[in-house]
Amino acid sequence: MDLAVVCEELSKRYLLGEEHSPVTSMVELAQARLRGAGRRRTPREEIWALRDFDLEVQEGEVLGLIGRNGAGKSTLLKILSRITEPTSGRARIRGRVGALLEVGTAFDPELTGRENVFINGALLGMTRRDVERRFDDIVEFAGVERFIDTPVKRFSSGMFLRLGFAVAAHMEPEIMVVDEVLAVGDAEFQRRCLSRMSALGQEGRTVLYVSHDLASLAQLCSRCVWIDAGSARADGPPAAIIARYLEEGVPDAARLTVEQRGPIRLEHIELRDDEGRPTESVERGTPLRVALRIALRERRLRADAAVWILDERGRRIFDEALLDDLSRAGILDEPGVHELVLEVPPLLPPGRYVIGVWLGDEEDGTVLDTEVLRFDVPRGSTDRADAAKRVRAVSPVVRWAHDRL
Amino acid sequence: MSAQAQWREIVPARGLLRGFKAREVWEDRRVVSALVRREIMSSHKQSLIGVLWIVLRPLLGTVVFTAVFGQLAGLDSDGLPYAVFALSGLLVWNFVSAASLGAAGSIVNEADLVTKVYFPPILAPIAAAVTPLVDAVVTLVALAVVLVIYGVAPGVQIVTFPLWIAGALVFALGPGLWFCALNVKYRDAAPIFGLLVQLWLFISPVVFASSAVDGTARVLLALNPVCGLLDGARWALVDAPAPPPVDLLGALTAAILVLIGFLVFVRSQRAFVDVV
Numbered sequence: 001m002d003l004a005v006v007c008e009e010l011s012k013r014y015l016l017g018e019e020h021s022p023v024t025s026m027v028e029l030a031q032a033r034l035r036g037a038g039r040r041r042t043p044r045e046e047i048w049a050l051r052d053f054d055l056e057v058q059e060g061e062v063l064g065l066i067g068r069n070g071a072g073k074s075t076l077l078k079i080l081s082r083i084t085e086p087t088s089g090r091a092r093i094r095g096r097v098g099a100l101l102e103v104g105t106a107f108d109p110e111l112t113g114r115e116n117v118f119i120n121g122a123l124l125g126m127t128r129r130d131v132e133r134r135f136d137d138i139v140e141f142a143g144v145e146r147f148i149d150t151p152v153k154r155f156s157s158g159m160f161l162r163l164g165f166a167v168a169a170h171m172e173p174e175i176m177v178v179d180e181v182l183a184v185g186d187a188e189f190q191r192r193c194l195s196r197m198s199a200l201g202q203e204g205r206t207v208l209y210v211s212h213d214l215a216s217l218a219q220l221c222s223r224c225v226w227i228d229a230g231s232a233r234a235d236g237p238p239a240a241i242i243a244r245y246l247e248e249g250v251p252d253a254a255r256l257t258v259e260q261r262g263p264i265r266l267e268h269i270e271l272r273d274d275e276g277r278p279t280e281s282v283e284r285g286t287p288l289r290v291a292l293r294i295a296l297r298e299r300r301l302r303a304d305a306a307v308w309i310l311d312e313r314g315r316r317i318f319d320e321a322l323l324d325d326l327s328r329a330g331i332l333d334e335p336g337v338h339e340l341v342l343e344v345p346p347l348l349p350p351g352r353y354v355i356g357v358w359l360g361d362e363e364d365g366t367v368l369d370t371e372v373l374r375f376d377v378p379r380g381s382t383d384r385a386d387a388a389k390r391v392r393a394v395s396p397v398v399r400w401a402h403d404r405l
Numbered sequence: 406m407s408a409q410a411q412w413r414e415i416v417p418a419r420g421l422l423r424g425f426k427a428r429e430v431w432e433d434r435r436v437v438s439a440l441v442r443r444e445i446m447s448s449h450k451q452s453l454i455g456v457l458w459i460v461l462r463p464l465l466g467t468v469v470f471t472a473v474f475g476q477l478a479g480l481d482s483d484g485l486p487y488a489v490f491a492l493s494g495l496l497v498w499n500f501v502s503a504a505s506l507g508a509a510g511s512i513v514n515e516a517d518l519v520t521k522v523y524f525p526p527i528l529a530p531i532a533a534a535v536t537p538l539v540d541a542v543v544t545l546v547a548l549a550v551v552l553v554i555y556g557v558a559p560g561v562q563i564v565t566f567p568l569w570i571a572g573a574l575v576f577a578l579g580p581g582l583w584f585c586a587l588n589v590k591y592r593d594a595a596p597i598f599g600l601l602v603q604l605w606l607f608i609s610p611v612v613f614a615s616s617a618v619d620g621t622a623r624v625l626l627a628l629n630p631v632c633g634l635l636d637g638a639r640w641a642l643v644d645a646p647a648p649p650p651v652d653l654l655g656a657l658t659a660a661i662l663v664l665i666g667f668l669v670f671v672r673s674q675r676a677f678v679d680v681v
Contacts, residue, residue, distance in 0.1 A: 014679060082415060082523040084678045091415040097523075105521040110447040122439035123522055151450075174410060 002094075004175055004206040005057040005080065009089035011230075012075050016045040049075040051230035052089065057208065059094075059174075062201040064221035064238055065210045066245055069370040072230040073210045077101065077177040080208070095174025095206075098124065103181045104164030109153035113144055113163055116152055120167045134170045141192065142166040161189055169196045175206045182211065194220055212356070212369060214242050214314025242314040246354050250371045262367040264303055264359045267337065268293035269372050271355075284380040285397040288344040290355060296335045303332040306358040307342050310371070312351055317393055318344070321358070349387070349395035350379040418675050425671040429525055436524045440515075440532035445539055459543040463499055467492040467551075474612045481617040483645045486555040490643070492548050494611040497638045500541045500570065501577050501631055502602050507533035508581025509598050512677055513588050519678060526674040530585050534578050541570060548642065559644050566641040569634055572659075576630045579662030582670040589677050610635050616646060623651060630655035630662075 050072045057063050065073045078084045080091060081099035106123050107116045117138055121131035131138075139148055142162040144155070152160055165181065178197065182190045190213075198220055201207050211217045217224065217238060224238040226245050233249075234241050260266065272289040273279040282288050290307050306321035322328055322340065332338055353375055359368040379385065418424035449456065467488055474480045475487030482490035508530035512519060515529050552558070580598070587594035609631040610618075618626050626632050633652035639645035 078678070079415060083520065085675045086415065086417055088417060092412050093415065094412050095410040099521075099523065102521045106443070106518045108443050108447045110450045111443065115442075115446060119439045119443045122435045123518070123524065125433070125524075127435065 002059045003056055004059040004061070004094050005055065005208070006092045007053055007055040007076075007089070008091070010050055010053040010055075010076070010079065010086050010091055011048060011088045012050040012072075012079060012084070013087040014047045014049055016047060048230050050079070050086070053227075053231050055225065055232060057206055059206055060201065060204045061223055062198070062207040062209065062221045064217040064224040065208060065227055066212075066214065066217065066224060066242065066249075067227035067233075068249065069368060071227045073227050074101070074179055076227070077179050077208060077210060080175075081177055093175060096125070097175045097177060098168065098171045098173030099177050099179075100165070100168040100181055101177075101179045103161050103168070107152055107160070107164060110151055112151055113139075113148040113155070117148075117163070117167055120164075121171070124168060124171050125173075126171050130171075134172075138163075138166045138170050141169070141196070158186055158189060162192070165189070165193055165196075169193070169200070173205070175208070176200055177208045179210045180212065182213065182216070190216070212371075213316060214246075214310060215316060218242055218314055239313070243312070246310065246312065246314060246352075246371070246374070250354055250374050260368060262359075263297050263300060263364065264361060264367045265295045265297075266292060266357055266359060266368055266372070267295045269355070269357060271373070271375055272341070281376040281378055282346075282348070284350065284377060284383065285346050287346055288342075288348070290342045290344075292340045292342070292357065294332065294338045294340065294359065296332070296338070298335050300333050300361040300363065302329060302362040304358075304360055305332065305340060308356045308358065309348075310354040310356065312353075317348075320344075345396065347394040347396040348377045349390075349392060350377050350383060352376055421668075422671050423675055425525075425527075425674075430527060433524045433528060436528045437532040437535060440529065441536050444532075444536050456543060459540045460547045463492060463495040463544050464547060466495050466499075470495070470612050480613045483614045483616055483639070485557065485643055485645060489548075489551060489555050489557050490614070490639070490645075491612065492544075492551055493639050493643045493645075494635055496541060496544045496548060496642075497569070497573060497635050498606065498609060498611045498631070499544070500537050501573050501634065502606070503537035503540065504534040504574060504577035505579075505581035505584075506599060506602060507536060508578055509584035509588055510595055512585050513592070513595070526677055527582070527670060530578065530582055530670070534574055534581055538570070538574070545642075552643065557643055559642055562641050562644075562647075564641075566638060569638040569641055572637075573631075573634050575663060576634065576659040579659060579664075579666040582666035583662070586670045586673045586677075589673070589680055605629075605631070614645075615652075624654065627651045627654040628658050630659035 049070070053072065053076065055076075065076065067073050075084070077099065078101070079086050080093060081097050081101070083099070083101075104120075106120055108119070111119070117135065118128070118131050122128070126134075139145055142159065142165075144159050144163055147155060147159065152163070155163070176197070182193050194216055197207055197209065201220075201222075209217065209221060221238050224236065224241040225232050226234040226241050226249065228249065234244055268291075270278045270291050271280065271282065272291050273283075274286060276289075292305060292307070294305060296303060302323065304321055304323040306319060308316055308320075309318035311317050320342070322332060332340075354371050355373050355375065356371045357368060358366065360366045470491040471487045475482065475491070480487075511529040511533035512526060514533075519526060519529065584594050584598040588598075608626070608629055610626065615623070615626060615632055615636055633648055633655035636645070636648035636652055640647045
């Protein structure tokens with residue numbers, strides 16, 4: 001087999017601090033210079049998003065990349081697609097790279113679906129003839145035949161996402177890098193996207209895929225790399241790497257707080273027992289209580305929090321958001337510290353689980369989406385040992401009515 | 406499939422031009438037409454009278470200028486009807502100012518795009534500078550009508566007009582690229598540039614004729630590249646006197662500005678994504 005991607009000691013450093021704040025004014029800068037009398041200000045904080053990262057990917061391999069938020073997965077994809085450049089080290093790639101870092105990038109709401117397909121295709125590197133040849137496939141994949149000459153601002157969000165993914169998924173690059181784009185769509189959208197990506201893999205294209213959806217990743221990928229703090233921590237078959245990641249990779253909440261920098265932060269998370277005391281395991285038959293302490297630096301619009309649960313195989317078996325019920329809209333918008341306690345009726349079979357938290361709002365979209373803590377549901381004293389091995393999504397404590405007739 | 410594909414190396418950019426390759430820019434040129442098409446299609450979709458807006462702005466400018474500068478102030482207009490003189494000047498001036506202002510704002514305006522899709526960054530300001538060509542062409546039609554009304558006929562030198570506009574485009578990119586790079590780092594670069602462009606109008610022979618200025622002042626005026634471009638375009642379009650040799654000074658200034666703009670831009674372009 002031939003190699004398609006090689007990374008050698010690839011590193012990327014980001015500088016944080018005044019000069020890189022989004023809005024710097026020359027006046028502020030001049031003032032800072034005057035105050036400092038020409039001397040350099042305090043050295044800026046630096047963050048190594050990738051550090052001496054090594055990787056070899058074979059042609060035709062479908063590689064899954066996992067790791068916590070800020071571990072360097074997205075930076076790697078951005079370097080490989082040449083959007084940003086490495087600080088040191090080098091990467092070598094063979095073939096055209098198609099990057100799908102966001103669905104519907106550069107779609108103009110005023111333009112029709114057709115116009116957007118051609119323009120977006122050109123921006124992604126397709127010639128007009130490429131787009132013409134694949135136009136019908138793209139439209140069919142997106143399922144928007146009837147609306148293709150309607151401005152995309154009238155599209156439903158599902159149609160918009162499908163069309164955006166369809167354009168990118170039909171550019172037929174030798175190497176495709178895909179970053180967490182499937183998290184936004186519904187189940188049908190995700191199913192289509194995954195099957196399209198696995199088709200790309202079967203055509204012999206190389207795919208690098210970042211996702212928090214570990215179960216789909218396990219299904220799609222032939223190999224998995226766990227990136228931790230900018231370097232490859234484990235590399236191998238998806239099932240094994242995912243199991244290790246879930247076992248070792250979940251951070252403690254204290255460390256997580258330090259790493260967050262957004263307008264909405266998760267300050268603390270704990271599980272609570274019946275009496276409201278912190279706990280690390282949930283007895284069979286008792287409700288699961290997840291307490292979140294969320295800090296908002298300023299007023300936000302439609303701030304939302306979601307809690308999801310993965311089972312031992314990385315399958316997402318539970319995912320509920322505060323604003324799933326619209327009557328709760330706005331309760332998390334005020335600045336300050338909020339406590340939310342989610343109570344889930346008892347339905348988990350015995351086993352090990354990982355809890356993840358998503359935070360975001362209308363303006364910034366996703367602010368945090370990561371695994372945060374692990375817990376056990378121990379076997380009850382009368383539970384049969386091997387029952388936990390059976391495949392099932394839920395296992396509420398059920399009642400069997402019985403009469404001997 | 407990719408047996409013949411070449412290895413491409415991704416390394417930190419070094420050297421004076423930071424790895425800038427003209428060939429790559431040329432290969433991705435369709436990005437320019439895509440961005441231009443998107444801008445034109447979407448900006449005219451929502452408006453009631455669409456294309457008329459493009460004509461209205463220079464025509465209103467012409468009416469105001471003719472009233473204020475032609476009638477009241479009685480400024481010299483190279484012996485042309487003042488309306489003809491003003492509209493032909495506004496055509497060029499509006500293009501230069503729109504092209505360089507557009508280029509200056511381009512990377513920040515397309516931040517969502519440049520952080521998600523790769524293309525050589527310089528294509529964004531180029532596309533933004535090319536877009537106002539459409540307005541220039543539409544204004545050209547309006548000018549033709551005005552020429553018929555006033556009975557002014559252009560000479561054979563009208564065939565040189567595309568050259569003047571091309572020159573204007575290249576020149577506009579100089580300050581445009583420079584401020585574009587600055588604007589990524591310091592967001593008040595754009596308003597400052599906007600202000601400079603407004604002042605710039607008054608040192609450009611748009612409302613007055615360059616021939617009305619002489620001596621040292623004329624030499625200083627010629628240092629402004631817009632002077633030569635206006636003289637040349639007016640010569641081509643409305644048969645004004647040919648630009649005098651002193652106007653060549655402007656080409657020198659333009660060359661320096663374009664070189665600076667280009668260097669500043671390519672030397673900072675790789676950092677845009679991390680900062681914008």
